[in-house]
Amino acid sequence: MTTSQAQFLAPIFSGEPIPEETLVYFRTRLRLRLQEFVLREFARQQTRTREMGRQFTRADLARRIHRKPELVTRWLGHACNLEMDTLSDLLLGMAAEPDFAAAYLADVIGEREAETVEAASEAERYSAIDPSRDVPFSVEPFPPL
């Protein structure tokens, strides 16, 4: 862990009030991760339906959840402050719902202490693109649409 990381994370483990900037950082991070999660599920759904000789577009998703396609485009492409209801709708439109698990920062970051970009081999970097890679939420989809 670098000095700056240690300084940034220290208030989280101190038991004292967490600085507003830290709260903002993690809120933004969660939005970015949720957007990536929804985008990944959309891509997965597209792949599954393509394998069955069909298409699944954002317009299809929008129609299923009674929303405009441009809104779905926004939600898929942008780390906005998604409402819980919207998140539920988006996933249900893909016949899925999320499972939840908390990752404790002390454990997760401790495991990654030694990690540096230089240490990551090319193989590791590209295997990490695998859609099955760990994400903050997992999803168990129902059969393809």
Place this chain on the structure above:
Amino acid sequence: MSIQDEIKVLCGNGRLLKRARNAPRGPALRSLYMSTLRIDGYPSIVDKLGDTSSSTQTRERWSQAAAYLDAFIERSSITIPPNSRRAGYAFMSRLEPPPEELWDIRCFGPKPGLRIFGRFADKDVFIALTWNYRENLASDVEYAKAGDRAVRQWGMLFASYFVGNYPDDYITGAVLSTDL
């Protein structure tokens, strides 16, 4: 000298700083370096990220920017537009030339957000050069000025820049927003 060697030298003399994620989760898929140089009176991105004396609102803007920079390093997918005129809500965009090969990371919150300008030194290696608040980029003229500043800063660091086929030569995991 290879671009990687140039980056090492620039890190060695303090002109570049490799971004270390605030709270690493998962492997680093890409690298991001930040210029420490100031230009035209603008503090560097490094200055702004570490500035604890600014207003609460400003610090929060930069906390969000930090999350975007870290997301660039660790996200498996990066949304980009088919062209910058239709960037919409893409995470990154390559700006329409001129100037050539200039990209921005588009931090949307808190509204109106801010932009981090930079260039790729290699695939998945981004050099963040300059920044501007989105409200100061309302016109093409202001964007051009911001672009010019970033290009001049690049010239203070590197002699040449990376050019590739859009988008896969630049970013692993690029997702064109038209594919959504």
